[in-house]
Amino acid sequence: xxTMEKRRESEGGAKRPEEILGEHSGKDERxxxxxxxxxxxxxxxxxxxxxxxxxxxTQIPDVGAVSIRKxxxxxGSFSCLYNIEETDLRESGIxxxxxxxxxxxxxxxxxxxxxxxxxxxxxxxxxxxPLDKEYPCQLLQIYDYPMGLYVRGKLPAPEKxxxxxxxxxxxxxxxxxxxxxxxxxxxxxxxxxxxxLALGIDGAAHRxxxxxxxxxxxxxxxxxxxxxxxxxxxxxxxxIEHGGIISEFPLDTRxxxxxxxxxNRxxxxLADAILxxxxxxKSGSLITAEFGLDQGKEIFAIPGRxxxxxxxxxxxxxxxxxxxxxxxxxxxxxxxxxCRKRLIIHEKNVNxxxxxxxxxxxxxDFKAKHLEEISWKxxxxxxxxxxxxxxxELQGYVFRAANHYYGKKI
Numbered sequence: 179x180x181t182m183e184k185r186r187e188s189e190g191g192a193k194r195p196e197e198i199l200g201e202h203s204g205k206d207e208r209x210x211x212x213x214x215x216x217x218x219x220x221x222x223x224x225x226x227x228x229x230x231x232x233x234x235x236t237q238i239p240d241v242g243a244v245s246i247r248k249x250x251x252x253x254g255s256f257s258c259l260y261n262i263e264e265t266d267l268r269e270s271g272i273x274x275x276x277x278x279x280x281x282x283x284x285x286x287x288x289x290x291x292x293x294x295x296x297x298x299x300x301x302x303x304x305x306x307x308p309l310d311k312e313y314p315c316q317l318l319q320i321y322d323y324p325m326g327l328y329v330r331g332k333l334p335a336p337e338k339x340x341x342x343x344x345x346x347x348x349x350x351x352x353x354x355x356x357x358x359x360x361x362x363x364x365x366x367x368x369x370x371x372x373x374x375l376a377l378g379i380d381g382a383a384h385r386x387x388x389x390x391x392x393x394x395x396x397x398x399x400x401x402x403x404x405x406x407x408x409x410x411x412x413x414x415x416x417x418i419e420h421g422g423i424i425s426e427f428p429l430d431t432r433x434x435x436x437x438x439x440x441x442n443r444x445x446x447x448l449a450d451a452i453l454x455x456x457x458x459x460k461s462g463s464l465i466t467a468e469f470g471l472d473q474g475k476e477i478f479a480i481p482g483r484x485x486x487x488x489x490x491x492x493x494x495x496x497x498x499x500x501x502x503x504x505x506x507x508x509x510x511x512x513x514x515x516x517c518r519k520r521l522i523i524h525e526k527n528v529n530x531x532x533x534x535x536x537x538x539x540x541x542x543d544f545k546a547k548h549l550e551e552i553s554w555k556x557x558x559x560x561x562x563x564x565x566x567x568x569x570x571e572l573q574g575y576v577f578r579a580a581n582h583y584y585g586k587k588i
Contacts, residue, residue: 225309231256232307233295236326237428238284241277246325248272260288294429303402303429304329316340317447320473324426324444328402331422334395334448339513340370342449342470344442344463345379345456346488351577352544353456353488354382355588356480360453361386361394363506367515372397372448374441375414375423377407379455379463384413393421397445399437401429439465446470451509454479454500457491464491467500476512478503486545528575534558538566539575539586546577546585 235246235256250256252270267278284291298305306313306327314333317323327333334340341364343357361371361383371387373380375396387394396417400406402425405414417423426444427437442462446452446469454477457463467477477500482489496502503509528536541547541555553563567584570576577587 227257228255228309229305229307230292230295231259232309232326233305234284234288234291235259236426237287237291237294238277239280241273241280242322243325243426244322245272245277247323261285301403301429302330306333314448316449317444320443320447322443323447326426328425328427328429329422330402331418331420332393332395333422333424334370334372335393338368338370339450339515340372340395340448341509341513342372342445342452342466343379343383344373344445344452344454344466346458346461346463347376347378347380348488349378349382349456350488351546351579351585352588353379355544355577357382357455358386358389359588360455360480360503360506360509362390364509365390365392365394367506367510369510369513369515370395372445374399374438374445375406375410375417377409381410381413383455384417388413388416388420395421395448396423397441397448398423398425398427399441400433401425401427401431403429404432406433438462442466443469443473446473446475449475451476451478451512453503453509454492454495456480456482456488457495458487459490459494461491464495467495476501478509478512480504531570531575534562535566535570535575538563539570542576542584542586544586544588546579546583549582549584552584 232246235241235249246256249259249270249272252272253259253262253266262281264278264282267273267281273281295305306329307325308318308323312333313327315336343361345353345357349357357379365371365387370393371383372395373383375381375384375398380396384394384396394417396414398404398406402423405411414423424444425431425441427441431437439462442465446466449470452467452470452475454463454467457479467479470477477495479492479495479500480503481496482492484493501508501512528539531539538552538556538558541552549560549564549567552567553560556563558566567576567578571578571584575587576584578584
């Protein structure tokens, strides 16, 4: 991970879609009968032709967003690539041999591919391209912006700030509580929450936003018609109704470990700021932070104990210059959002508890401890300690993890 510095300058001089489609060099005249912006076609019809072409192109295996964009730049439009000759592809020098073979093979499947496009509306899935007004302008600022997004539900509202909350799948109860609380409080102040719908921190962040009655958005490493992980099926359905599910991968694409770093650049690209909650020193969450750093986004991290392996990544980010987040206010102040109230994290008021309950509560921490350890510290029998812990849990002071582990609830 590099030292945190804003890098807002453009990388590689990526062209905007309107620049691609506005060009028409002599090279493509032998392929395209007329320029894309020909006057004898209605604008909506032209856009639809190009949108369909992008749908087709994004289905071709091994041909990524940058390659598709470069082909559009070189030949002047996307729709002229339907029946492109092999010699023209090779002369362009854009594609590798494997990509060229995949491109030529896709011609045989064009009819079935376009049948899928025709069925998107009945499946309540939209295909949004850089040619469309609703395509997020934030994504156009990154070099390898997706040439098509599949969307179930909505895209983030452009007039509201967006915060990405990411972290470990195998997080602690403490981490989940923090992610949910930060998401809820940020959402209550009008901030949109985006994450990856994964187990652990991602899911907690989405639930926190929904608890605030706000929309939340998940970027998938598979097709939007696949709920992954399956344990989040209910959450997946809630987010379609209150937010959106987004992916650049074609429908029916199964999850793959190589897909997740790709989707992480979209999460960071859509965000104005990124918050990392519990991450190991080698974590996918740090990939999202790295993408965000390259894209000029502000990185926030919640600190943790130096002996806690789940805090290693966050502590390292802070050491390298990321903002320390100890309250949602830290992020809201950066975003310029005026807070209606000061949001401070603190332990619950224990004055109303009886003396034995206070004694047991004092032996707990935000990181769960085993029942036997708590019993030994309190000097109580296991059965007595368990009864008090149950009462504290019912009152909302304590959470219970698996195998008789208990911790303080935020």
